[in-house]
Amino acid sequence: MSDSTQIDIAQRLTLVRERINAAENNHQRTPGAVDLLAVSKTHSSAAIRRAAAAEQKCFGESYLQEAQDKINALQDLDLEWHFIGPIQTNKAKGIALDFAWVHSVDRLKIAQKLSEQRPEHLAPLQMCLQVNVSGEDSKSGVTLAELAELAQAVVQLPRLNLRGLMTIPARTDDLSVQRHAFASLRLALEALNAKHDLQLDTLSMGMSSDMEAAIAEGATIVRIGTDIFGPRK
Numbered sequence: 001m002s003d004s005t006q007i008d009i010a011q012r013l014t015l016v017r018e019r020i021n022a023a024e025n026n027h028q029r030t031p032g033a034v035d036l037l038a039v040s041k042t043h044s045s046a047a048i049r050r051a052a053a054a055e056q057k058c059f060g061e062s063y064l065q066e067a068q069d070k071i072n073a074l075q076d077l078d079l080e081w082h083f084i085g086p087i088q089t090n091k092a093k094g095i096a097l098d099f100a101w102v103h104s105v106d107r108l109k110i111a112q113k114l115s116e117q118r119p120e121h122l123a124p125l126q127m128c129l130q131v132n133v134s135g136e137d138s139k140s141g142v143t144l145a146e147l148a149e150l151a152q153a154v155v156q157l158p159r160l161n162l163r164g165l166m167t168i169p170a171r172t173d174d175l176s177v178q179r180h181a182f183a184s185l186r187l188a189l190e191a192l193n194a195k196h197d198l199q200l201d202t203l204s205m206g207m208s209s210d211m212e213a214a215i216a217e218g219a220t221i222v223r224i225g226t227d228i229f230g231p232r233k
């Protein structure tokens, strides 16, 4: 890869960080309250290496095999890997071995498998439940109606640490519609904490095209791919 690509990723990271800071500022969020997860799916380990050189530590991946190849290739770096894609049962073991976080759990069976397979020598797997806040528009995610029951079952699992909620709302350019979807996730988290005695602290929401709305509504992790690495391959 040429030097110009190298500069591009560092520069785009700087721009994304500036947008996060500005959104925190504009919406009365504590400075530094929002963490940046760089979504590197379909991008090369060389691209991740360039982002890491620009002080990005946390990376999101959606496909296990592809992620494992990159994790192996980048073992010399101190990176934190987050799984954000759909999870099939037969992938739970690999995810429990290689990732620090999983954002995309929407069934008890998958959570049980992840807990069973999490090695004792590793910290508990940090986990978010994926919630479908837009109704039929998106197929993945537990419904708001079923969320409390799932959360109460998942917090019992010994090798998981339930941290919060994640969503991928239906795509729209309408800022007020974006904010409404993200507000539903925030309200769902507040309700779980208040009614079910949980201490969830994580709202994983906001992508390249809607991160400002997500930060306005309380995101603590934004998941940004395109605006850091360019279009997916």
Ligand SMILES: *Cc1c(COP(=O)(O)O)cnc(C)c1O
Residues within 6 Å of the ligand: 039, 041, 062, 084, 085, 168, 207, 208, 209, 223, 224, 225, 226, 227
């Ligand atoms: C691909 C992906 C992203 C990143 O999306 P961009 O629009 O490229 O920023 C974020 N979250 C999830 C779950 C994804 O699959």
